Amino acid sequence: MDLKDLRFGTELLKRGFASMQKGGVIMDVTTAEQAKIAESAGAVAVMALERVPADIRKAGGVARMADPQRIVEIMGMVSIPVMAKVRIGHFVEAQTLQVLGVDMIDESEVLTPADEQYHIDKKKFTIPFVCGARDLGEALRRIEEGAAMIRTKGEAGTGNVVEAVRHMRAIMGAIRALRGMDRQELSDYARDIEAPAPLVFECAERGRLPVVNFSAGGIATPADAAMMMQLGADGVFVGSGIFKSSQPERMAKAIVGAVHHFHEPEVIAEVSKGLGEAMPGLDIHTLREDEVLQYRGR
Amino acid sequence: MAVRIGVFALQGDVHEHLHAFRTALTKRESPGEVVPVRNKRDLAPCDAFVIPGGESTTISRLIQKNDLFQEIREYDGAIFATCAGMVLLGNDTSDARIQPLGIMDMGVERNAFGRQKESFESDIEVKGLNSPFHAVFIRAPVVTRVGQEIEVLARIPEGIVGVRKELHIAFSFHPELTGDLRLHELFLESLELR
Numbered sequence: 174m175d176l177k178d179l180r181f182g183t184e185l186l187k188r189g190f191a192s193m194q195k196g197g198v199i200m201d202v203t204t205a206e207q208a209k210i211a212e213s214a215g216a217v218a219v220m221a222l223e224r225v226p227a228d229i230r231k232a233g234g235v236a237r238m239a240d241p242q243r244i245v246e247i248m249g250m251v252s253i254p255v256m257a258k259v260r261i262g263h264f265v266e267a268q269t270l271q272v273l274g275v276d277m278i279d280e281s282e283v284l285t286p287a288d289e290q291y292h293i294d295k296k297k298f299t300i301p302f303v304c305g306a307r308d309l310g311e312a313l314r315r316i317e318e319g320a321a322m323i324r325t326k327g328e329a330g331t332g333n334v335v336e337a338v339r340h341m342r343a344i345m346g347a348i349r350a351l352r353g354m355d356r357q358e359l360s361d362y363a364r365d366i367e368a369p370a371p372l373v374f375e376c377a378e379r380g381r382l383p384v385v386n387f388s389a390g391g392i393a394t395p396a397d398a399a400m401m402m403q404l405g406a407d408g409v410f411v412g413s414g415i416f417k418s419s420q421p422e423r424m425a426k427a428i429v430g431a432v433h434h435f436h437e438p439e440v441i442a443e444v445s446k447g448l449g450e451a452m453p454g455l456d457i458h459t460l461r462e463d464e465v466l467q468y469r470g471r
Numbered sequence: 472m473a474v475r476i477g478v479f480a481l482q483g484d485v486h487e488h489l490h491a492f493r494t495a496l497t498k499r500e501s502p503g504e505v506v507p508v509r510n511k512r513d514l515a516p517c518d519a520f521v522i523p524g525g526e527s528t529t530i531s532r533l534i535q536k537n538d539l540f541q542e543i544r545e546y547d548g549a550i551f552a553t554c555a556g557m558v559l560l561g562n563d564t565s566d567a568r569i570q571p572l573g574i575m576d577m578g579v580e581r582n583a584f585g586r587q588k589e590s591f592e593s594d595i596e597v598k599g600l601n602s603p604f605h606a607v608f609i610r611a612p613v614v615t616r617v618g619q620e621i622e623v624l625a626r627i628p629e630g631i632v633g634v635r636k637e638l639h640i641a642f643s644f645h646p647e648l649t650g651d652l653r654l655h656e657l658f659l660e661s662l663e664l665r
Contacts (some may be wrong), residue, residue: 178592178593178594179591179592179593180591180592180593181588181589181590181591182588183592185592185607185648185649186587186590186591186592186607186609189484189590189607189609189645189648190587190590190609190610192483192484192487192524192648193483193484193524193525193526193554193555193609193610194525194526195482195483195484195485195486195525196480196481196482196483196485196525197482197525197526197529212528212568213568215528215529215532215533216529217482217525217526217529218526248586252528252566252568252581252582253526253528253529254526254586254587254610271588274585274586274588275586276586276587276588276610277587299588300587300588301587429529430536433481433482433533434509
């Protein structure tokens, strides 16, 4: 039998892909070797990068899409999905990643923005996108542009979970508050948060974002990861937290275990034993304003 | 008869499966319930067990880690599996990263169509349905070989995408994502006749 009406790159396929990641850990990796470690630890996907966020902070200068050579090496090493980052608004970096065949593109504030006015028009791509957000308005603007998945921004490369918590609470709290509003109040609220009204109605009706929502930016321990899950995350991204710790393999497995059993403190206690040093942390208050990545793109 | 359906709830599109089966039960006016399954204790009282879509390497590892491997192999209820779940039900994936459960005598190739950009939607024929089913294939597997006891329910040019063995059914695509619950109902029907 011949297949009729074959369709690629639809909204359903993009959001469906994101749904398959739920309950999982997506790990930042910079080499094929690290990707292998992430896969064996039980990661659902890897994010291929030139440098982890903690090193991007240290290096300074302009951070860009990773070398395609490196991304291809990582894609060749693992069977789980491979994601990669592009600069906010840099649609040609995105076209490049689409040609390479990465499974999802992260339009990320961790890299230096290429456009301070516009994000990428993500509906033009067949590959799904994930975007960062700090609050409900930002999340819904990204979904309107075509993001198939949201991750709360947190503050990448700090090993400090405080911003991840702030952003997850902001989104979950705002959605809970929608439930008490009537249609008029919802429209008014949509204008307030600069979000498209139909998406606000949809959140109110479903009691959640219309797409999968992961947590990111500062998760450094199994307990951090489990806390984000208890606060309502569908899964977590761990950036520097794994390969900047003293025992990456054990840390990777422990964080995966903590995410799958996030409501079982006995399991968190067990997997957290003897993990060695977590990544060195940064106090958010010591950052200069231009060092705070979450302010990029809004 | 009130059926109890358990959905393996550690990774993947668990919520979509819970929702699809709850809706299908309501539609059939069946008094059953649908519950998440995380360990042996949860699995034991279930008449049916659902292995969702997700990452097959991750789910395979979770089955091992949670001591469910032997438990599922010896499980005497019906199994409903999609995508990653189908990969795990077979007995051969030619991939050392997966330890298949061997419940169905079939070979399954993971990511048979390629990466996400090759994911697609299409209307396909499924045995037992009187009109085409809108199937959503996401980094989907394909069955490359079936044993004698396996009944083929759906086939496309690339290979077999739907199979049945006794009460168990498995699909390469995701019926839980489209709102068309005919395959869920088909499964419930055979379960209730048991």
